[in-house]
Amino acid sequence: MSDTEILAGVPGVRHLGSGKVRELFEVDGNLLLVASDRMSAYDYVLETPIPDKGKILTQLSLWWFEQLADVVPNHLVTTDPAMFPVELRDHKDVLSGRSMLCERLSMIEIECVARGYLTGSGLAEYQERGTACGVPLPAGLVDGSRLDYPIFTPAAKAAVGEHDENIDFAETSERVGADLAAEIRDLTLAIYDRAHRIAAERGIILADTKFEFGRRADGTVVLADEVLTPDSSRFWPADQWEPGHAQPSYDKQYVRDWLTSPASGWDRHSGEAPPPLPDEVIERTRARYVEAYERLTGEAFR
Numbered sequence: 001m002s003d004t005e006i007l008a009g010v011p012g013v014r015h016l017g018s019g020k021v022r023e024l025f026e027v028d029g030n031l032l033l034v035a036s037d038r039m040s041a042y043d044y045v046l047e048t049p050i051p052d053k054g055k056i057l058t059q060l061s062l063w064w065f066e067q068l069a070d071v072v073p074n075h076l077v078t079t080d081p082a083m084f085p086v087e088l089r090d091h092k093d094v095l096s097g098r099s100m101l102c103e104r105l106s107m108i109e110i111e112c113v114a115r116g117y118l119t120g121s122g123l124a125e126y127q128e129r130g131t132a133c134g135v136p137l138p139a140g141l142v143d144g145s146r147l148d149y150p151i152f153t154p155a156a157k158a159a160v161g162e163h164d165e166n167i168d169f170a171e172t173s174e175r176v177g178a179d180l181a182a183e184i185r186d187l188t189l190a191i192y193d194r195a196h197r198i199a200a201e202r203g204i205i206l207a208d209t210k211f212e213f214g215r216r217a218d219g220t221v222v223l224a225d226e227v228l229t230p231d232s233s234r235f236w237p238a239d240q241w242e243p244g245h246a247q248p249s250y251d252k253q254y255v256r257d258w259l260t261s262p263a264s265g266w267d268r269h270s271g272e273a274p275p276p277l278p279d280e281v282i283e284r285t286r287a288r289y290v291e292a293y294e295r296l297t298g299e300a301f302r
């Protein structure tokens with residue numbers, strides 16, 4: 001049975017939605033975010049789970065919330081099973097450290113992306129128009145170039161499985177109002193600056209990242225969702241950074257390399273789902289998630 005089915009069977013727990021790799025439930029007026037061990041690559045959710053991925057990424061979000069507490073309030077209520085509603089306290093997904101109980105917020109429907117380096121959809125727009133989300137950039141930049149200063153490149157949220165649509169600041173202001181657009185832009189860039197510095201001290205480049213914000217009833221803007229995980233961010237090993245080509249992904253590279261190698265027998269342009277991953281790729285990918293957690297937090301993953 002999937003996480004959704006198991007938890008939804010618990011009295012007082014209502015399934016609200018599914019992301020590619022996460023589940024969202026309502027519990028006594030709060031929200032429960034459950035991170036699965038599912039992994040996505042090339043816009044597919046792979047059929048082979050990565051053991052402990054959900055716990056590692058949840059624990060990493062918690063650590064980042066602590067590092068950022070003086071920059072922005074967050075939506076975390078607790079991860080302590082003893083604080084969960086009694087019917088959930090001994091549930092495997094709560095006890096396994098992959099779940100966060102969070103404040104229910106009024107979400108701001110903008111994906112708040114900060115980019116310190118040019119790659120992905122930002123690079124594609126730059127190559128076409130010399131801009132990124134309407135922000136003019138200097139000539140001569142290549143894949144992986146560091147930008148003179150980090151930029152806010154918002155996107156309109158897409159349905160699960162679709163790509164978000166990059167929008168400029170004027171469109172963002174149209175959608176959420178000029179004052180709130182300025183507030184989420186400033187928060188996004190302030191959080192990125194702090195996180196980029198922390199990661200760089202640990203030999204990891206935070207190339208870009210995506211935040212979601214919500215508001216409390218009193219209007220306070222609060223950092224929501226997961227934060228600064230390999231699923232919401234691009235992390236590159238600093239000692240391998242070389243502008244001019246696609247940088248190795250800290251967590252997904254083994255999977256990408258195997259899936260695009262003759263060994264997989266898969267054609268990523270075929271429209272067919274990828275094959276199951278071999279044990280070695282699963283184990284090495286898990287090890288990369290553990291390594292990212294331990295390098296960033298300085299704590300052993302348990």
Ligand SMILES: N#Cc1c(N)ncnc1-c1cnn(Cc2cccc(F)c2)c1
Pocket residue numbers: 017018019022023024031033034075102103104105106107214224225226
């Ligand atoms: N975080 C948060 C949050 C909050 N604190 N209050 C209200 N809504 C949300 C909320 C709504 N959608 N999502 C994304 C999402 C979708 C599917 C599965 C997931 F785990 C996550 C987050």
